[in-house]
Amino acid sequence: MTRLLIAGGGHSDVPLIQAARNLGWTVATAGNRPDELGHRLSHVFLHCDYSDPQAVLAAARQFRAEAICACCNDFSAVSCAFVAAELQLPGHDTPETCGIIHHKDRWRQFSREAGLPGPRAVGCTDVAEVTAAVAQLGLPVIVKPVDLTGGKGIQTAHTPEAAVAAAQTALEASRARRIVVEEFLAGTRHGLSCMLQGQQVVFSFADDEFYHLSPYRVSAASSLTSCTAETLSEVLQAVQRTATLLHLQDGIFHLQFIRRPDGRPAILDVCRRAPGDLYVDLVRHATGVPYAEWIVKAAAGIPFSVPPALPPQRAITRHCLMADHSGIMQDIRLDPDVDARIFDRMIWGQPGTQVTDPGLQKFGIVFVDHGNVTQLRSEAPRLQQLLQCRVI
Template sequence: MKKALLLCSSHNDLGLVRALRKLGYYIIVTGNRADLPGQKWCDEFILADYSDKEKILEIARKNSIDAIIQCCNDFGVYTAAYVAEKLGLPGYDSYETTLTLHNKDLFKEFAKKNNITSPVSTPFSSEKDALQHLDTCSYPIIVKPTDCSAGNGIHRADNKAEGIKYVQEAFLKSRAKRIVIEPYVSGTQHGFCTFLRNQKVCAICSNNEYSFLNPYRVEIDTYPADNFEIVQNKLVEQIEKIAHILNLKDGIFHLQYIYDGKDAQIIEVMRRILGNMYHVPGNALTGIDWEYWETRARCGLDLSAFPSVVSQEGCFAYKTILAPKNGKIKSIEIPSRYNKHLDSVFMLKQSGDLIENNMSEPVGFMFFCFPDQLTMKKELIESYVNDAVTVE
């Protein structure tokens, strides 16, 4: 039996676990915790931090693995690409390319050099230099660590005083101690997930992104994206251009963009599955199993049976269940107003659990199927309420 090394088995990685089981692999999983949801379907657990690429390389060599599977985290992508390159395993871009795409400063430098439509960023590896730069900025600005995900350390600054505060925080959050500062771009935020084969886009999945409790952590996605037809061709053209320049391997290529009413500005790209169990509604929208095909790609397996026609049909969504404040969960109750369109619920926490960071710590997820976009937006966005969780 072939062995696959999976770097994590969190709720976001469940589709990868299922795909590996379906494909018949012996699954070795790593992580800092042995009680994650996908653990019960794995064959062996090794306590190890998946961001420690040398430790993971040692484990991969010791176990003579046939494939390495990244997880839903950029540091997992770095490690998987590094190990694959060292061991000659299939399915991954070069380690250098992986760093270019997943570090905001490196990607922005690449985008500027190759005329990829993206807000121009100024990178900093010195906090002193970044603070001095604030005197030259036209506000508002966005301050971002180069290597964080899920909105960690990202802030809009409307003046220099806020800029100083957020520059200091961004440097604290960044493992690499690098940040970027860029102009704030007004518009709506969206996701555009694609699957590459031979550096060509063969499937898309689009969505609107909404953030309420935490403005820089996506809380609700509705599928498909508004006006995706307007930007689709340009985004596909830009993705295929990136794929050609960097000689990208087959698999998922996802980006986030801001639509200003005229153009799509790419703000971030990544080569991995998405958080918030993104592909539960994404699979329903497109009729394909994105995690399964992503797993085949990372294992270096044949993709010739990938569907020749993939379209977006229907209206789907997820809503992250968040606590209104920190503290011990007193109760969790899904409001009855959602019953008509609620498809399923996946819970991560229960009564009695402690919430330490309610701004970014999901309690669970609700998944929906709607008859049309109007009903979906009215129920989830226009009538937004965060009332499923009560905290003592």
């Protein structure tokens, strides 16, 4: 029986925990928030900061882990690569490769040298470098901490002064005290989630992304992407080239990209861990594949099997329930017609909850069946109005 340590245990990690348990494995979760949902479902809870590689190493030794899997967080992925190298566990890239993938400045450098489609960008460590980067790239620019996800610390700057202010905020937010300044690109936003085997893409799923209050934090994603086959082909070629150049291990490779008005893609961010907010269940519901099972198997160095053919994708959206302003949450009001087509849900928001950051706080996740692609295109952009968290 495999002893798997998942370095995390939030609501987003529940599918990974359940998949490992369904395989008959003994599962430990690790984190510094014991009340998180995933910890209730594991066999063992280990109290540690999963962003601290040494702490995760100690937890893995305490648990006598035979395999380790990252949660839906980049810091966890970095810690897991370190632990896998220290304990000679399978299923993970080297710490060096993991650093290239999960630090935005290093990824931008690799991407540029490899000729991959993406925004022009400059890594910076101080304000003087930011000023030079703005002069090189032109305005507007986007400023990002190199090591944060979920839109945290990201700002768009339209003046040199705003760029400096955004850089100071991002530098303070970054644990590495490094940021990246990128050219601003217009277009539609999408995600692409792949499974690699033998450095080949053996499965892929593309989505359309939707945003709530923050233009940098995804609040919903739908199947049956509006991207053309040509756009997806170019992105997949970039994934394939990355896998070959970096000698990537089997497992998940997830990215976000912009489709420009001319149809060309620009890859924004990449990672080698499960995306958050039950995205793996979006893939499972849309395609029928056991995505979470594939991810934990690959992390454990165990082969996973991809069917030669898949059924047509369902027209569905994974939607996060969020408020549109601060205050006290009163209730969640769901449009009756849409509610009747919600086929899976995880709701944890309670009346009386203080809403302090409506652009970040989530109160639940629902999966809506639109029935067909026409209904999806019409309804998915309006779900924020149809599924409301009422706040006063």
